[in-house]
Amino acid sequence: MSLQWTIIATFLYAEIAVVLLLTLPIASPSRWQKFFKSKFLAYIGNQAYIYFFVLVGVLVLCLLDAIREMQKYSEGGDKSEHQHLDAEMQGNMRLFRAQRNFYISGFALFLLVVIRRLVQMISELAVLLAQSEASFRQAQSATTTARTLLAQQGAGDEQSKKEAEELRSKISVLEKELAKEKKDKEAVKSQAESLNREYDRLAEEHSKLQKKITVSSGGDGKKDE
Template identity: 30%
Template sequence: MTLYYTLVFLLLVAEIALFMLLILPLPFNVRRKLFTFISENPIVAKFQYWLKITFVFILVLFIDSVNRVYRVQQELAATSEAHGNGGHAIHGHERLEVQARKFYSQRNMYLCGFTLFLSLILNRTYILILEVLRLEEKLKQYEGNSASKRQGKSSSEKQSAENKDEEIARLKRELALREQDLATLKKQAAGLHREYDSLAEKYSKTQDDGTPKKEK
């Protein structure tokens, strides 16, 4: 694996670790302080800026790997067609070399694709968690104000309290929807992780001294 694809793999591992950190069931105050620090710290903002530039380069690598897979597929189709039309037979080492190029191109395509897709999931998860924290804080404020003004109210105050109760119910429904979206993202990230583990296991089984084994 070349240096830049090794760096892409390390970035993918870092994204997986960061996603696990985001979905940890931390207390509300701890999570609020953590995300406040992330959203307001200037060093983190600069780091996110450079990460965006890095993902642009990963997108270029992904497009290049897709192009390589397409060219290898065309080469395999051309050689198979020539062999079927009475051309020269494909030697074993030549076919093995083409299969190796195809496998490495597909590996690089999946690696860059998974990294880009997980970055989108991380960004969406981060936004949803910030939204959940905002709604939870607003809900606590409404509940505190509503509980402190339960007794000795006039009719207008009672109407205002009812409106606040309706607002609390609406916030609870919105919070439930955000948590449902967050759970969906967790399932998608888990499926992505399983798919990458399957690809890595396939790669380790087919590799022998730097070349894939010949299929039986």
């Protein structure tokens, strides 16, 4: 394997490791969000789009080169002509290498898009969970305060009765908001469960892709021997 494709294969293995880290339940979305917001990643994030499009461009060029090589060696020439066995084996070996390079570059390009989408989904989930928790605590605090003020009100004049009625109405509104926040929190939990199921599906798909790469690499070793 040439230096170019060795680097791309190494990058592919690194992508598989990153995807496994993101999909396995080793950290909560909030911890991943803190990691993504670290100083080092924040510095890289300022130019993330440039790096992303450069990597996509390089992988697309490698993919097109592999497709060109596959078409070149799959033609095979005129079957009526007598060819030496060594030349035929060499052509088959080059075709196999072109197919291997096609899978490597294609999987690397696919996983690059998957990693970018996973990072976005984890960040969005962390923000939603933080907003839901803050709203829930605010609603609880407001309800507790309103109930305390209502308890302190005595049986006084008409003004006191009006204020008590207003407090009751506020409590009713706050309780409705609290119920709404609870529903929103349950919706966020449901979304998190669906994301976990999506992560598990992606992990299974990546495991299958890794097995294909391993088989392709093993076959290449046999051809080189």
